[in-house]
Amino acid sequence: MTTGDATLTDAAAVTRWGVEPSGVKPRRFSPARLGIYGFLIISAAFFLIPLYVMVVTSLKTMPEIRLGHLFNLPQTWTFQPWIDAWLHACTGRDCFGLHPGFLNSLKITVPSVIVSIIIASINGYALSFWRYKGANIFFGLLVFGAFVPYQVVIYPLIIAAREAGLFSTLAAIIIVHTIFGMPILTLLFRNYYASVPVELFKAGRVDGAGFWQIFFRIMVPMSVPITTVAVILQVTGIWNDFLFGIVFAGRSNWPMTVQLNNIVNTTTGVREYNVNMAATILTAAVPLAVYFISGRWFVRGIAAGAVKG
Amino acid sequence: MAEARRRRLKVQAVIGTLPMIAVGVGVYIIGIAFTFYWSFTNSKLFPSYNFVGLEQYRRLWASDRWLIAVHNIWIFGGLLIAFNLVFGYLLAVFMDQRIRQEDLFRSIFLYPFAMSLIVTGLIWQWMLDPNLGIELTIHSLGWTSFHFSPLVDPDTAIYGLVLAGIWQGSGVTMAILLAGLRGIDAEIWKAAKVDGIPTWRAYLFIALPMIRGALATAFVLQCVGVVRVYDLIIAMTGGGPGISTSMPAVYVIEMITSSQNVGQGMAAAMMMLLPIIAVLAVGGVAMWRRNRRARAAA
């Protein structure tokens, strides 16, 4: 490489870059980078606008809503729609707002989450470490069940609940949620326990521990990450449920989602959009809060539930 | 001695998994068996045991509502899954570009999934309401000839549902596909760069074929969701206008409850089950064949 050549190509480089290339490359604000951010921002707007519209509308008065201008901030701010939604809106015959529904949702969600997770974790544990004959057949049945639409088995379940005298009770819906949560949760726990070194289990056996002791003393303390994911999945899924709530829980136990639908879709007369929107946000509040608080865990939950082999 | 102990412990395992056994057998074998049986009866509100042969099925396939429902599920499912996969992959590709506020964007794309389908349905019912939503807003901005209220017209209502479904589900698809992309060895990207492959081609012809697992997962998840879709329809259109947005799931529930025609409902439910069994059978055979080939090669 002679110096003559060097200056020749230096000149070429200078014409292209404006300066001889050395050190840090100039950060050209490339159209590609701009396009990427543009696309993402527009997509984000697509996702956020409905929520924004709801919040803003719920704080407006009805006359202002009728003017249109969906995206404007309220001229006169009012929290009355929220109070109405919580305390006064009519869900059919009663006009006590959403708060009974909120309590019902709590009464349904908390026990369902606990029961379904306990049972699924025992299942996953048994399938990982105690593979008895036929265990995998039952598990296969469960996985098949995960694909079966609820509507196929819902009527037999209704009849069974009726025969057992449980129809329209809290117990019925808790059982139903446990049943339909079992496939995915069992899969989750089984995959998790499969990654636990089998040496821990063997050490427990050598120490003389039995099925339940190993589970409660060794496995459960180790299961915090997966249990967190399971709780998030279940809380979100069960709180947001509508179909089982309306069919199995009974009128006095209707969850928030059912009450919401009643408030919005079945009232006659003037539609109070601001109250309806406030009611909708209230219903979505709990799972949204769980979602925003848990952040990364939520994504991990989806990825974990999705990695099914 | 040890043998007896081992047997005792295995018994404990069986006891521990009784719920799973009960559900597996009770719900999915016995339950489906009953549904199957009752589809051949003339049950009205309560199960009856009068056998009527294939009458329920004949009536089912003669029913306008059912035919529209089947038609709808294919359109809805096809469009929704296709859009979600494409849009989800685009989002995943863009998110893979070392974006500064990646966490923020991901939170925004995923939050609809955390909301109930009732909530989603209601939100979009309002957005697409000509007296309230997007159309009204554009009108008030001056553009009065703008039309965007698919839910009003029976021919286009189904597309409104698809829109709501995309809003709800593309974020999850993105999350799954992004996880797949992140699993690709960094050196593949380096090799593509040295080879001079432009980034978009790398994502389309190198990365996409490599994330088949994630694609399959996203696809299956979507399929399962589509077949089940009930809450969204109830909240958004109630099956209307008229019967234009009927769906199989809604049909079944309606037959069981308000129409008091359990026999019909059971027949419809069995029809919903058939494609699932077909797909699982095909998938099962494919996997069995692949295992056979792997074992032969080993």
Added chain:
Amino acid sequence: MASVSIKKLGVSFGSLRVLRDLDLDVDQGEFVVLLGPSGCGKSTLLNAIAGLLDVDAGQVWIGGKNVTWEEPKDRGIGMVFQSYALYPRMTAEGNLTFGLRVARVPKDEIARRVERTSELLQIKPLLGRRPSQLSGGQRQRVAIGRALVRDVDVFLFDEPLSNLDAKLRTELRVELKKLHNQLGSTMIYVTHDQIEALTLADRIAVMHAGVIQQLATPKEIYRRPLNRFVAGFVGSPSMNFIEGKLVGSNGAPALQLGGGFEIGLTGYGFERMPGEGRPAALGVRPEQITLHPNGGGASTFAVNVSLIDPMGADSLLWGAVGTDTVSVRIGPDDEFSPGDTVTAHFLPEHASVFDAETGARL
């Protein structure tokens, strides 16, 4: 014109400075190995040459052109990676031709290059197979092929043999050397394996902590290491180091050990004469020491034998010299036992002396 020239290169990751003020000139057709332990910056340097990393300072010249800000595809390089990085869903042929098809090289030209490359690397029967159907060695050959079809003059290798088992590694190493002889291209090769470096390289750049410690032929690096790091890193079993103080700067230089015993260093070529009493380390390789009085060197020291390691063709004798441990290569017929005190002979001309503080060769 396929030389590679690095001028005052600096690369940082955030606040971590990996390379600083680095200069390197590789002549056309030369095979240069970047050798060093993990974290020494060799892969970073290679990636900077390839354009897969942005530099913070300095320039990269390839083939007489300043390519500091160019994309990898415009630098006239081909690269082979440790994990082969073959596109898994394409056949071997697809892997070879994808880049060419994207660059719209005419079909007959592509066919010609594939023919030539697959002939050279003996991968013709493998062209229709997918990477999952190939063995490790076959995959690596296809990976090399992918670099070769680009018709470039500079090839970069990032630890290409590390994923292979020992036998395969030796086979492919020989093939790589043959390939270099046949093609005559410039090759820059990164590895932590000194055997690969010593056998393949025209010159080796030993790197440590982001700095090139020594750039020289394998022979030179082995015989005259420039500092203690290079001396200890290259050579297996590694060089022995005996610590002490330098005395007798005029006339009869010697290394004085802790107990007062002196090892004579007459005949050693001192680059710079150190001050009297300077702490230093004597470096002498196991095979440069003999325990037989005749034919040995003039300089001697006593070794207290602690253990013998039989290694097949010969054995390694371990012993103590004061507080230091040394190893000596002995023949299969030599009879020594632990507890013996033997006299080690060596020639100072062949040894190395390093400053205890700076590690530099004295």
